[in-house]
Amino acid sequence: MKYHKPTSFKEAVALAEGAEGVTRFLAGGTDVLVQLRLDIVTPDTLVDMKAIAGVKDITRNEDGSWDIGVAVSGAEMTEHPTLGKEWPGLVEAMDLIGSTQVQGRATLVGNLCNGSPAADSVPALMATGAVVTVEGKNGTRQLAVADVPTGPGKTSLAAHEVITNIHIPPRGQNAADAYERFIPRTEMDIAVVGCAVNLRLDGDKIVEATVVMGAVAPTIRIVPDAAKAIIGTTLDDAAKDKLAEAVRAACQPIDDKRGTIEFRVHVAGVLAKRVAQTAYDRARTAH
Numbered sequence: 001m002k003y004h005k006p007t008s009f010k011e012a013v014a015l016a017e018g019a020e021g022v023t024r025f026l027a028g029g030t031d032v033l034v035q036l037r038l039d040i041v042t043p044d045t046l047v048d049m050k051a052i053a054g055v056k057d058i059t060r061n062e063d064g065s066w067d068i069g070v071a072v073s074g075a076e077m078t079e080h081p082t083l084g085k086e087w088p089g090l091v092e093a094m095d096l097i098g099s100t101q102v103q104g105r106a107t108l109v110g111n112l113c114n115g116s117p118a119a120d121s122v123p124a125l126m127a128t129g130a131v132v133t134v135e136g137k138n139g140t141r142q143l144a145v146a147d148v149p150t151g152p153g154k155t156s157l158a159a160h161e162v163i164t165n166i167h168i169p170p171r172g173q174n175a176a177d178a179y180e181r182f183i184p185r186t187e188m189d190i191a192v193v194g195c196a197v198n199l200r201l202d203g204d205k206i207v208e209a210t211v212v213m214g215a216v217a218p219t220i221r222i223v224p225d226a227a228k229a230i231i232g233t234t235l236d237d238a239a240k241d242k243l244a245e246a247v248r249a250a251c252q253p254i255d256d257k258r259g260t261i262e263f264r265v266h267v268a269g270v271l272a273k274r275v276a277q278t279a280y281d282r283a284r285t286a287h
């Protein structure tokens, strides 16, 4: 196995392009190293991203948008003094990943590129409307986070392409997000269902919303009908029932020992109502 530690994204792309066999980029390594040790994926080439300038930066731009570096860990997001005030749902989703040890390494980008339909930070990241910058042998492109996962363990990135940045749009006024998952244990488990909601209010009325469901389909899914069910409402009981109905209609879950199809579909509706309420309550007290 060849291990490289490039100091620029250009060099990382060139290394990936020139590599034969299986290549993995190393952010926190909490998926890559586990898969390696369990003989699930044995990379021929490892390209460690952590020596590239800026990958540990969390930056709030003048327009209120955020850039998050590709090696920023969950712990660094949680400890940031203002990120969690503007994007509490994103930070709480990332904070659910693993243990204290895992938090010191795990990244948003790794969670996204691992391609798990049950990834915890990805629904919240999609709900923000985040865009990633992708660099490859043909240049640089911008890609909505929602367009990255294509199936379990799969992404739309070519083998030579690397994500260089995560850009989160400005939070704006009267808005908030939330994320929750259902797991059979209290921690250190994989989501049976995950749900993120990001919404904006005008007075008490919801004027913008994004609802994203995890672990209920082969990819994490934005559910536009669920957003429609609550836009224009004050999240009264009727709106919440319609939200649950729309979410359940979008579910195509697996049936396994951790949850039957019937159970997952039911929980999806319950969770969506709860998470929407949290986002709504947060937005009412946001500036």
Ligand SMILES: Cc1cc2nc3c(=O)[nH]c(=O)nc-3n(C[C@H](O)[C@H](O)[C@H](O)COP(=O)(O)OP(=O)(O)OC[C@H]3O[C@@H](n4cnc5c(N)ncnc54)[C@H](O)[C@@H]3O)c2cc1C
Binding pocket: 023, 024, 025, 026, 027, 028, 029, 030, 031, 032, 033, 034, 049, 070, 096, 097, 098, 099, 102, 105, 106, 107, 108, 109, 110, 111, 112, 113, 114, 118, 119, 120, 121, 157, 161, 162, 163, 164, 188, 189, 190, 191
């Ligand atoms: C004990 C334990 C508990 C866990 N609990 C959870 C949990 O509760 N919820 C959850 O969602 N996950 C969980 N995970 C999985 C894992 O921690 C997360 O998926 C984590 O976010 C992965 O990030 P990483 O930086 O460690 O990724 P890495 O392992 O470094 O990389 C993961 C994938 O992303 C690719 N990649 C990395 N950086 C880039 C880049 N810049 N451009 C393109 N591709 C890139 C790699 O090639 C690889 O395929 C757990 C793992 C462990 C070991």
